[in-house]
Amino acid sequence: MDQPPISDYGFLSDCRSGALVGRDGSIDWWCPDRFDSPSVFGRLLDPAAGHWRLAPLAAGRVERAYRPDTLVLRTVHHTPDGSVAVTDALAAEPGARGHQLGMNSPAVLVRVVEGLSGRVRMHLDFAPRPEYGLLTPYLHEQPDGGVLATAGPVALHLRGTGRTLRVDDDRVTDTFEVAAGQRVGFDLAYAQVYGGRAARLDPVHALAETVRAWEGYRETHRYDGRYPAQVRHSAVVLTGLTYARSGAVAAALTTSLPERLSGDRNYDYRYSWLRDFAMTLRALWVAACPDEANRLFSWAARSIGRIGDAPVPVLFGLEGERDLSEHECAHLRGYADSRPVRIGNDAWRQRQLDVPGEVISAVWRLHDYLGTTFDVELREMVVGLAEQVATTWQLPDRGMWETRDTERHYLSSKVLCWLALDRAVELAPRLGDRADPRRWAAIRDEIRATVLREGWNDRIGAYTGAFGSAELDASALFLPVVGFLPATDPRMRSTIDVVERELGTDAGLVRRWNTDPAGFVLCSFWLVECLVLAGEEDRARALFDKVLAHANDLGLFAEQIDLRSGAQLGNTPQALSHIGLINAAWRLTEPSTD
Template sequence: MNDQPLDNLDGDRDHATAGSGHDGEDHLRAPAPRVDGYAPLRSYAAIGDGRTVALIAEDGRIDWYPTPDLHSPPAFAAVLDEEDGGQVDLAPVDEYRMRRAYVVGTNVLVTTFVTATGTVRVTDSLNTGVAGRLPWSELGRRVEGVEGEVSMAWRVAPGTMFGERSPWVEHSPHGPVLRAGCVTVAVPTLGEMTTVAQEQDISGVFTTSPGSRHLVGLAATHDEPVHVPVPEDVDAGIDRTIANWRVWSREFHYDGPWGKAVQRSALALKLLIQSATGSVAAAATTSLPESWAGGKNWDYRYSWHRDTAHTVDALFGFGLREETHAAISWTLRTLRNPDMQVFYELDGSEPRPPRELDLPGWRGVGPVVDGNPAARQLQLGVYGDVMGVVRTYVDHGHLLDAETARTLAALADAACDAWRRPDSGMWELPELRHYTTSKLGCWQALRCAAHLAEEGHLPASPDRWAAEAERIRAWVERECWSPELQAYVMYPGSDSLDTSILLHAHSGFDRTERMSTTIDALRRELGHGPHLYRYTGMREEEGAFVACGFWGVAALAQVGRTEEARQWMDELLETANDVGIWTEMIDPGTGEFLGNLPQALSHLALIEAATALGSGLEGR
């Protein structure tokens, strides 16, 4: 029987986080109902192995599992196509209630199902190997009988891989395997059960008893021979994976407030870091809608410089070394491309052209998009993202190689001129304007470059960079401040507000009364409960952006309003799902999640808010 401790909701305000499960009967609940076959996005927990991510709904169904890699055409994508997308089912046959939690310090999920006749425990893991990630993708679903008897049913049904392949069952010398295009999936099982292989899926039924153990596993490869693991090895791999995660968590150091929420967000972020390259995926999914009306459905299985910069900042603060060096190395390798992109494929190559797919989308809200059209936009904030992450790395005692130093010096020279150009801004907008925070991205880049040069890390004089940074500061203070609104505006001459200005309390641009009154203006115009919409006009178009609320907490702490920030943080954490996984957006009126998940920026913003507030409390 699995006796690993689970995340716990209980605790005082300093350490509480939504989402962790209890053992008490009163915390059992019915799974969130599906609508037209689709689970609410709030229903999903995430597991991963440094290569891909699987999403598990409260009813035990895996609706998203690109295999073997996150950017692979997904063989299991029912979250976007309920009928033909593909899924992995595992649940009691009879009506049940459930509760779930992660094993403490891990991304291994435990779900307890209780029926009228008994109780079972399901442990879900994307397994890792003795020396890191496996060369194949291995999913283990262990079922343990706890009390009484429970009839269980499972089914592995690959989908059409975005409508382009037809899966089939092939009867091999080692039993039936599933094939979909170039993906091959073996399905090892453990324990006495009845298994049926049909034309396009493999399914089975079994009954648990106290102390019984069953397992349904998946081992997947792409365009290569398939490893057919011994079922006992997959089962043992679950325990090894728990141990591996805990080795990582023991390297995690954080003594500030909201420790459980922070560690859960760090673990969620770790799911998005690609172990082979060091790149950070913005999210694990594509085309989950930001708006109930549709049309804002993007593919986030790419690595943005912005997300990488925030990730390195966060992980350095936790004392983690390997991920920070890998992310920095990935970033600097991409800079050597002649044409700097906003984001890249997870392997560092240029993004593929986007295409719309003939698929229904989650709850019929389309379109479904493979690819993202924003790659070639001019976004001046990238300069600040890159230089900021390099400064963090160097200030922690590391050194640049000569070629990188020359590249960064040239990048700083380019920022001196680029800031005068209109761009698409952080929000990847089609209207080219002189966005305030785009200018501040260049300001941040030049300040960081001047610092690096002063410390002897860049082969140039800091004079021009420092002078140009001061010109940008003067321009923003003159052109982008509204005395009427008592706030920084989105761009000169407008009365629109933009929450991305909150990031520049963290950058050090402004922590004065001007930033304080800007926060108040943002909450008045863009606030709904504890959440904030991205910028003026978005209240009518999309959900509130989860990260913006946490940015507000951080900025409020950084201007010295720590008690208000503490209360705001508590209110935000109350809106998490039961296991602490965040999407990109939330409908603040209903609490429903919107957008892709797990969303790196949401989890990063939570970490930054807790860290900023912790510093403020210590200062108090």
């Protein structure tokens, strides 16, 4: 494999877009307009699809860490000639603090090189390739010593403090020396060719402003439970995946990183899944910050629109776009030759009955902060979702893992239908005249009885993935987490034991099903929660520590962990993995919390 491991990458964000920078100093992924826009650096998916490397000429030992409570990354290179630090960030708007972070991001990457000891020769290699590598830009040397790269709709202006950059055919290369105490900064500003001009920032000042902006944001989210460092960091990661202009949370920064090397389960996760609502809000503990909740629910209501007979899509674009039709980029090799590379996600077309349960559960969780009387859009959304569940819960669907074969009666989908109506009944006094709590309650009870009867498999001794199936599915662990059954219920206790025995591993990982070659990070944290709820807190804490050990050196999780190599797999950083971490840590802190 001629590409770095997924775990080699650090995450930068300005809450508009995100970038991935490797241990080798190469920025291999950046979609500058917003998270789901075309990349200008795409080496993550093909060696020829663009990058920006800034690192010593001589190889050496690498140490790196984020500035506390930020996504500003400092990488220290120790070489035979001395040591140098490179600090990278996506710049915040000057003066932005707290919840202003990301509202008007300037779309500027800043990199500052600082000599720590000796004299270190540095090398810069700048090769942008817009439109996922389809375009090779024109490069123009500028009077300010920088270089302007233009191709299609994209303009990128690269500048260096006190340096005159030179074009070398289809890229910019530069070699320079840094002595102890010296600093050299670079800023790379994005603009649309037919739009406004690229911003100009002083790299050193921009770094300091960005650190202050992140610190101001995190001051509004306090956590007093167990594993505070890991929880705070995961909350920062989730903030970094939040598209500030709408409040939508992207499922991940990337597209098409494979669930299995050389496999074809490579999907685009740069969109916002309604399914993640309740877990996300619980993880961020937005109860301490109601403005965020109101913005997020407003985004959801407007994205969904008036609810009719058609299934509500499980995902939307970051500004509420519904049609996310999928296509393949045949010109890209894919990460580690894992094809296809997909842009868009056809899961938006699927029927997934679990979606209303997550959304209504999120409203229920934060109802005290949404007012005694919900606004019209929020009322219409909750009532419309509840009515859709009441009329469609008996249909098959694709399930929470978004299978692309046949529809089935998935256990987790039915349980989330139960959750939708259970929470809607409780919310009914705030939903106006259209609420029908008596009917909803009757259907809720029917769903529960059906799940208990059809979801259990006597031969397996567990609730299985779908009605009538003998296939185990780790999504059954979700039942106690959402309060459908107590973990101490004999059948639920048996299910937990069977899942742990058959799908669990000595490394603390839990696979989604028997044929899955990788542990799914979220399911592993669900098992932690189940063990806490079953009264086995010591085992739960030991398991939690094992799962934590699979994060990379920057505390980042992708979607899955390969069982043989321990390598991270799937899109990264994965919101659900960090959501699972936070929720499991809180469960270990407050076992009775729902």
